[in-house]
Amino acid sequence: EVQLVQSGAEVKKPGESLKISCKGSGYTFTSYWIGWVRQVPGKGLEWMGIIYPGDSDTRYSPTFRGQVTLSADKSITTAFLQWNNLKASDTARYYCARLALGTVRRWFDSWGQGTLVTVSS
Amino acid sequence: EIVLTQSPGTLSLSPGERATLSCRASQTVTSNYLAWYQQKPGQAPRLLIYGASSRATGIPDRFSGSGSGTDFTLTITRLAPEDFAVYYCQQYGSPVYTFGQGTKLEIK
Numbered sequence: 001e002v003q004l005v006q007s008g009a010e011v012k013k014p015g016e017s018l019k020i021s022c023k024g025s026g027y028t029f030t031s032y033w034i035g036w037v038r039q040v041p042g043k044g045l046e047w048m049g050i051i052y053p054g055d056s057d058t059r060y061s062p063t064f065r066g067q068v069t070l071s072a073d074k075s076i077t078t079a080f081l082q083w084n085n086l087k088a089s090d091t092a093r094y095y096c097a098r099l100a101l102g103t104v105r106r107w108f109d110s111w112g113q114g115t116l117v118t119v120s121s
Numbered sequence: 122e123i124v125l126t127q128s129p130g131t132l133s134l135s136p137g138e139r140a141t142l143s144c145r146a147s148q149t150v151t152s153n154y155l156a157w158y159q160q161k162p163g164q165a166p167r168l169l170i171y172g173a174s175s176r177a178t179g180i181p182d183r184f185s186g187s188g189s190g191t192d193f194t195l196t197i198t199r200l201a202p203e204d205f206a207v208y209y210c211q212q213y214g215s216p217v218y219t220f221g222q223g224t225k226l227e228i229k
Binding site: 046047097106108109 | 220
């Protein structure tokens with residue numbers, strides 16, 4: 001069974017750093033792109049970017065490029081989403097999701113449970 | 122960046138009725154690379170449809186997708202109580218994948 005298990009909720013202050021994780025299991029982690037999606041409370045879904053754990057090829061939405069960093073560690077089948085300077089506007093639930101097998105032009109076929117990040121002074 | 126506009130914003134129907142949800146793109150979606158997801162409160166989205174019209178594994182056949190180019194539709198025949206949720210379309214045909222703003226399907 002494919003599973004994406006995300007790290008737990010975080011409460012941070014503006015200006016702090018944060019790295020959340022998404023552990024994949026039940027499939028060949030290095031063969032599938034992993035994406036990240038932001039959902040501000042009560043709002044819709046926003047595509048942030050994707051990473052291919054096989055070679056760490058990364059694509060970012062222009063909205064999020066320079067604001068976050070995607071990475072992956074093949075040895076522990078885990079993808080990461082990182083901030084170096086959190087803002088209150090980063091408060092949201094963040095989902096990781098796996099792209100279906102094939103080229104990069106694929107849909108999200110499995111989702112993590114989401115990680116709620118709260119940034120408040 | 123392709124902008125997806127979903128309509129209506131909210132759709133109020135009764136169980137057993139037919140739901141028709143629209144997703145319009147600001148430019149042609151390459152190869153009909155469009156997906157639909159369902160999201161219930163407190164849950165992650167779930168894939169329903171990919172490639173505009175292919176049902177994902179385990180999705181009931183009352184869900185169907187259609188359309189091409191810039192206009193796409195998700196149809197749910199005979200609404201079941203568990204179908205009331207928010208639905209999102211997403212295109213993955215351009216380098217920046219984008220989601221629509223969602224349609225909330227609520228019980229009338």
